[in-house]
Amino acid sequence: xxxxxxxxxxxxxxxxxxxxxxxxxxxxxxxxxxxxxxxxxxxxxxxxxxxxxxxxxxxxxxxxxxxxxxxxxxxxxxxxxxxxxx
Amino acid sequence: xxxxxxxxxxxxxxxxxxxxxxxxxxxxxxxxxxxxxxxxxxxxxxxxxxxxxxxxxxxxxxxxxxxxxxxxxxxxxxxxxxxxxxxxxxxxxxxxxxxxxxxxxxxxxxxxxxxxxxxxxxxxxxxxxxxxxxxxxxxxxxxxxxxxxxxxxxxxxxxxxxxxxxxxxxxxxxxxxxxxxxxxxxxx
Numbered sequence: 001x002x003x004x005x006x007x008x009x010x011x012x013x014x015x016x017x018x019x020x021x022x023x024x025x026x027x028x029x030x031x032x033x034x035x036x037x038x039x040x041x042x043x044x045x046x047x048x049x050x051x052x053x054x055x056x057x058x059x060x061x062x063x064x065x066x067x068x069x070x071x072x073x074x075x076x077x078x079x080x081x082x083x084x085x086x
Numbered sequence: 087x088x089x090x091x092x093x094x095x096x097x098x099x100x101x102x103x104x105x106x107x108x109x110x111x112x113x114x115x116x117x118x119x120x121x122x123x124x125x126x127x128x129x130x131x132x133x134x135x136x137x138x139x140x141x142x143x144x145x146x147x148x149x150x151x152x153x154x155x156x157x158x159x160x161x162x163x164x165x166x167x168x169x170x171x172x173x174x175x176x177x178x179x180x181x182x183x184x185x186x187x188x189x190x191x192x193x194x195x196x197x198x199x200x201x202x203x204x205x206x207x208x209x210x211x212x213x214x215x216x217x218x219x220x221x222x223x224x225x226x227x228x229x230x231x232x233x234x235x236x237x238x239x240x241x242x243x244x245x246x247x248x249x250x251x252x253x254x255x256x257x258x259x260x261x262x263x264x265x266x267x268x269x270x271x272x273x274x
Contacts, residue, residue, distance in 0.1 A: 011256075014255075014256045014259065014260075015252070015256075017255070017259065018230070018236075018237050018252060018255055019237065019252075045263050045266070045267075045270070046259065046263065049212075049259060049262055049263050049266065050231065050259075052208065052209065052212055052266075053212070053216075053227065053231040053232075053262070054231050054232070056209050056212060056213060057124065057216075057228065057231055057232035058232065059209075060213070061120055061123050061124055061232065062120075064119075064120075064123055064129045064132070065116065065119070066115045066116060066118075066119035066133060066136055067133050068115075068133050068136065068137050070107075070108040070111040070112050070115065071104075071108060073107065073108075073111050073137060073140050073141060073144070074104045074105075074107035074108045074111065075104070076141055077102075077107055077141060077144040077145060078102050078104055078107070
């Protein structure tokens with residue numbers, strides 16, 4: 001096992017946001033973070049960013065609901081169909 | 087079970103069954119509307135885009151094939167509808183800027199309800215950074231964090247490979263992290 005560079009540690013932290021790391025990557029990263037306050041701080045920033053992104057986008061967009069008539073859509077679609085399609 | 091139900095509904099929609107169409111629209115209306123809203127950031131335009139997307143999808147149902155999920159297929163159509171609206175919006179904005187230049191009219195952007203709702207400094211900085219981000223980086227972030235989609239599905243919807251999505255998410259998060267960095271330590 002080799003030690004991680006800061007660059008590799010940060011790349012792995014980014015990867016971990018979207019996919020699971022393999023056990024070896026995970027253990028190397030854990031060891032690096034325990035010894036590197038800068039990368040540990042980077043990890044916390046990423047974690048906070050993800051939480052904030054989820055909360056903020058929901059706060060901004062979840063208060064709106066669709067306001068259109070499903071009936072008018074179905075009528076427009078059925079009207080467009082030729083007798084052969086319907 | 088869910089898949090069977092959707093397949094039956096789609097088959098009924100293809101036959102022109104109005105009730106089935108209404109049921110299908112109801113099943114996906116919130117998802118489609120919220121996707122349009124997250125791309126266009128305007129509830130009125132998002133409603134129009136969602137309706138257009140449903141009509142386009144329902145008219146193209148014959149071309150839908152079961153190898154992709156119906157939701158992913160519908161979301162791709164919704165995104166294309168929104169992108170076309172964004173292009174029109176950019177053209178109108180360009181024209182507006184030209185007219186402002188010609189007539190030297192002072193433009194004052196009114197604060198949107200979204201701006202008004204954000205009261206915390208870091209949230210405001212983050213929201214501004216998201217809004218000013220290019221579509222290429224913004225859409226994967228929105229699909230990942232607002233719509234909770236896995237990268238494989240995002241890649242399918244945006245029609246790019248998964249590696250590209252990973253790279254865009256990485257770059258997008260890095261830009262947002264840097265936008266927040268000057269505020270680190272501000273307890274808000």
